Amino acid sequence: xxxxxxxxxxxxxxxxxxxxxxxxxxxxxxxxxGIVLVWILAAFNIGALVWVLMTALRSHRSIFESPWxxxxxxxxxxxTTALVEGQFGVAALNTALLTIGGSIxxxxxxxxxxxxxxxxxxxxxxxxxxxxxxxxxxxxxVIIIPLYVLLExxxxxxxxxxxxxxxxxAGIPFTVILLTGFMRSxxxxxxxxxxxxxxxxxxxxxxxxxxxxxxGIITVTTLNAINIWNETFLALVLIQDTDKQVLxxxxxxxxxxxxxxxxxxxxxxxxxxxLVLPMILLYIWLGRRIIxxxxxxxxx
Amino acid sequence: MSLATKHREVPTSANKSMTNAxxxxxxxxxxxxxxxxRRRTFWPFLAPALVAYAVLFLGPAVASFVISFTKWDGIGTxxxxxxxxxxxxxxxxxxxxAFGNTMVILLVGxxxxxxxxxxxxxxxxxxxxxxxxxxxxxxxxxxxxxxxAILWGFIFQSNGLLESGLGSLGIPKGPNWLGEHLFxxxxxxxxWINLGLYxxxxxxxxxxxxxxLYEECALAGASAWQRFxxxxxxxxxxxxxxxxxxxxxxxxxxxxxxxxxxxxxxDMPPTNVWNSALFIYGKTFGGRNPAFEFGYASAAAxxxxxxxxxxxxxxxxxxxRDPIEF
Numbered sequence: 001x002x003x004x005x006x007x008x009x010x011x012x013x014x015x016x017x018x019x020x021x022x023x024x025x026x027x028x029x030x031x032x033x034g035i036v037l038v039w040i041l042a043a044f045n046i047g048a049l050v051w052v053l054m055t056a057l058r059s060h061r062s063i064f065e066s067p068w069x070x071x072x073x074x075x076x077x078x079x080t081t082a083l084v085e086g087q088f089g090v091a092a093l094n095t096a097l098l099t100i101g102g103s104i105x106x107x108x109x110x111x112x113x114x115x116x117x118x119x120x121x122x123x124x125x126x127x128x129x130x131x132x133x134x135x136x137x138x139x140x141x142v143i144i145i146p147l148y149v150l151l152e153x154x155x156x157x158x159x160x161x162x163x164x165x166x167x168x169x170a171g172i173p174f175t176v177i178l179l180t181g182f183m184r185s186x187x188x189x190x191x192x193x194x195x196x197x198x199x200x201x202x203x204x205x206x207x208x209x210x211x212x213x214x215x216g217i218i219t220v221t222t223l224n225a226i227n228i229w230n231e232t233f234l235a236l237v238l239i240q241d242t243d244k245q246v247l248x249x250x251x252x253x254x255x256x257x258x259x260x261x262x263x264x265x266x267x268x269x270x271x272x273x274x275l276v277l278p279m280i281l282l283y284i285w286l287g288r289r290i291i292x293x294x295x296x297x298x299x300x
Numbered sequence: 301m302s303l304a305t306k307h308r309e310v311p312t313s314a315n316k317s318m319t320n321a322x323x324x325x326x327x328x329x330x331x332x333x334x335x336x337x338r339r340r341t342f343w344p345f346l347a348p349a350l351v352a353y354a355v356l357f358l359g360p361a362v363a364s365f366v367i368s369f370t371k372w373d374g375i376g377t378x379x380x381x382x383x384x385x386x387x388x389x390x391x392x393x394x395x396x397x398a399f400g401n402t403m404v405i406l407l408v409g410x411x412x413x414x415x416x417x418x419x420x421x422x423x424x425x426x427x428x429x430x431x432x433x434x435x436x437x438x439x440x441x442x443x444x445x446x447x448x449a450i451l452w453g454f455i456f457q458s459n460g461l462l463e464s465g466l467g468s469l470g471i472p473k474g475p476n477w478l479g480e481h482l483f484x485x486x487x488x489x490x491x492w493i494n495l496g497l498y499x500x501x502x503x504x505x506x507x508x509x510x511x512x513l514y515e516e517c518a519l520a521g522a523s524a525w526q527r528f529x530x531x532x533x534x535x536x537x538x539x540x541x542x543x544x545x546x547x548x549x550x551x552x553x554x555x556x557x558x559x560x561x562x563x564x565x566x567d568m569p570p571t572n573v574w575n576s577a578l579f580i581y582g583k584t585f586g587g588r589n590p591a592f593e594f595g596y597a598s599a600a601a602x603x604x605x606x607x608x609x610x611x612x613x614x615x616x617x618x619x620x621r622d623p624i625e626f
Contacts, residue, residue, distance in 0.1 A: 030524065034423035041420075041495075042436045048451055049439075051461075067454070067461050068468070113349035116342050121335070128346065135357055137609070139553040141577045142601040145584060145594050146363035147356065149374055169356025172349055195334050201341040230444040232556045233577075237585045248446045252560065255450075256567075272447050279442050291438055295500045 052276065056269040063265040079274075081267035086257070087242055088274045091250035094160060095229060098246065102167045103224040107217060109168070110175040115209055117176070118183035119191075129180065135173030143170075144237055151238065158241050166234045171224055178223070178293070182216025183209070219293035222286050226279065247275045368598035378595065385599035394571050395600055398579035401483065402604060405490060405575060406551045406611070412491045413547060414540070417498040421506055422528065424499070434503060438496035445493065449560035452489040453478060478561070483573045486558055493557065494550070498543055505539035506532060534624060541619040545612055552608050553577070576604040 055063055056078055057071035083089040117125050117132075147166055148157070156162030190212065194204045210217070232248040239245055245253065251271050258264055283290060368385055370378035389395045420437070424430045440448055455461045456477040463473060477485055509532065517527045533540070555577040562569035568582050583597040584590065 031423060034419065035427060038420060038423050038427070038433055042433050045436050045439055052451065064459075067459075067464055109349040109352055112345035116338075116345035119338055120342050122339070122342065125342070128350065131358070132353065135353065135361075137549050137612070138357075138361055138605060139577065141553075141555065141580045142364055142605055143357060143360035144580070145367060145374075145598055145601075146360035148585075149594075150355075150360065152374075165356060169352060169360075172353045172357060176349055176353075192334055195337065201337050205345070226442050230442075232444070232446055232559075233581075237581075248444050248556070251444075251446055251450070268450070272450060275444055276447055279444075283439065283442055287435055290442060291435070291500055294441065294497060295504050 049280070052269055052272055055265065056273045058266055060264045060266045063269075064263075075266055078264075078266040078270035081264060082254070082271040082274060085261075086250060086254040086267060086271050087245065088247065088250050088254075088271050090243055091245045091247045092274055094244060095246045098160065098164055098167060099225050099228045101164060102171065102228045103221045105164075105168050106171045106175045106224050107221055110172060110179050110220075111210065111213075111217065112205065114176050114179035114183050115205055117180045118186075129177075132173045132176045136177060140170050140233055144234070148237060158239055158244065160239075160244050163235055163238050163244075163246075166238055167228055167231060170231075170234065171227065174227075175220055175224060178220045179213070179216060182213055182220070186212050218286075219289050222282070222290055223293050226282070226290070229279065251275060364598045364601055367595055368602045370595045372594040373592045374594050375592075381595065385596045386603070388596065389599055389603060394574070395579055397572060398574040398576050398600075399604065399607075401573065402552070402575040402577075404483075405487060405554060406548060406608070409487050409490050409494075409551060410544070410547050412487070413494050413498050414544070416491065417495055417502050418528075420495070420499050421502045422524075422532070424503060425506055430503075434496075434500055438500055440493040441497045443493075445554075445556035446560045448489070448493050449557045452485070452492075452557075453561060456485050482561065482570070486561065486573055490554065490557060494547070498547070501539060501543050501546075502536065505536040509535045534621075537619070537621055538623065541616065544615060544619070548608060548612055548615065552604065555581070576600060 054069075054071045055067075057074040057076070058069060058078075059075045062069055117129050147169070151157050151162040151166065154162070156165065186209070190208050191204055194208045199207070230248060231246070232252075235246045235249045236252075239249065242250075242253065251268075254268060254271055258268070367378060369380060369382060371381045371384070372378035424433060427433070453460075457463075458476065458478075462477070466472075466474070475481060513531050513535075514527065517531060522530070554575060558569060558573055558575060558578055559581070561573065567588065568574075568578065568586050571582075574582065578586075580597045580601050582591070583593045583600065585592075
């Protein structure tokens with residue numbers, strides 16, 4: 001696990017000064033075939049996205065007759081179907097509330113803990129860190145049964161508060177581990193200076209460390225938001241009421257509904273779009289950060 | 301001892317490059333006021349996260365272990381049954397299949413992901429538009445697995461994208477993909493959605509390898525395979541093993557992508573595509589008539605997690621190499 005720490009300060013590879021003639025990967029025919037395959041894969045991913053965008057604007061009948069069609073003329077009523085019949089409107093609101101509330105709560109809980117773990121030289125901090133790391137290896141399916149019973153005793157089944165607690169619990173290990181890595185990479189000097197100037201520990205943390213760790217905080221909060229937005233399993237178990245449903249489960253419910261009301265692919269893909277579009281926008285906005293956050297965790 | 305004295309002990313020029321271990325050594329001999337303050341605030345800073353984690357995560361994890369030795373429907377009192385749940389698992393063909401599927405996803409899926417990811421990395425390193433391709437290949441990583449499963453199902457269902465696409469080109473119908481080869485389709489789908497993450501991880505590692513090593517390869521007349529075998533692989537080994545652990549843990553968490561092939565919230569997919577996660581759900585809350593076999597499902601969870609933990613330890617032992625400096 002120790003190797004999974006992010007290192008923001010990893011040395012950058014020196015830029016190549018001159019075009020090197022040395023081949024690194026495959027050469028010749030293998031390489032040409034590889035390049036073609038890579039572009040096919042990329043085209044597939046882009047194609048899938050474009051197809052979803054277009055299909056969300058087509059009527060069920062035309063999709064059913066030919067899945068390869070253009071949205072001419074566009075059918076915007078699909079979104080009404082999804083939002084009203086599929087109850088994606090309520091679900092989107094619930095999911096947004098949980099995403100914002102959950103990722104902020106995770107940050108408030110994990111940031112001080114990560115700071116303490118990153119700066120402490122005591123033996124016990126290593127043990128506590130290992131305890132958090134252990135949680136990264138335990139899937140939620142393993143804790144769901146006792147968690148369900150616990151929340152039931154607190155009358156928090158079928159409640160957004162219960163789901164909120166479960167999401168926070170499940171997100172703590174990842175948040176603490178990633179943030180601790182970021183905090184460790186920050187310089188000590190400013191902290192020492194602020195201590196000499198007579199700042200309290202809390203103020204040093206709040207006014208010196210948090211602004212310094214801003215980059216790590218944005219990354220970890222973004223990743224948590226993505227995780228909570230897409231989380232399905234906990235919601236599936238802990239929520240039954242359709243008024244309290246989250247988007248991925250609303251999508252599954254909508255498919256179930258279609259078995260009785262007749263299929264509506266147009267409405268279905270409009271619903272898919274409600275779930276996917278915020279992630280696309282987030283990816284366009286913070287893509288580099290998301291990729292680096294998820295990647296640096298494993299490399300080095 | 302004051303902070304200033306501590307600084308005199310350690311030359312300031314070396315201060316920046318001081319490692320954590322060196323700091324630890326320095327603080328062992330002299331405790332600065334800074335250290336004292338850290339000591340005082342350690343537990344108050346840690347407590348909120350630790351308490352939440354203990355109540356909402358660690359506690360339930362331990363409780364699962366205890367519950368696995370009982371027969372319990374979640375309402376009455378748990379009735380201790382010793383190892384009965386575990387011996388029942390051994391004879392349960394549904395569990396054996398689910399556990400086997402988990403291992404197939406872990407091993408076959410894992411090998412496929414790493415092979416394809418390495419192949420892509422090799423092609424991508426010197427390619428134009430590599431950043432663009434990386435971003436596009438990575439993209440499914442942040443999309444809900446439910447959506448990806450719906451899309452994947454739409455491609456392979458009868459009269460779906462694949463069939464009607466091939467049909468318009470005059471190619472006859474293939475097999476009934478979702479009916480007869482569902483698990484294969486699921487594994488290929490899992491490779492597709494996970495590929496991006498591992499490509500970016502490997503690309504970041506390969507980028508760290510200095511170019512002069514490959515120039516030397518060119519001088520020595522090494523083939524592409526030799527370049528991979530004797531330069532690229534050894535120099536990215538640490539990252540590859542860390543990524544392998546990441547995949548192992550991640551493969552255990554796969555649930556939604558398979559579950560969505562059941563089609564509805566009420567129906568589970570056929571048991572021959574279940575993995576351990578679906579087995580646990582199927583024996584407790586899932587299906588039209590939930591079984592609520594809390595003890596039995598907990599035993600399945602414990603078996604799976606222990607098996608994978610053993611696997612991780614073996615993996616780390618087997619892949620341990622002396623670090624290569626470059």
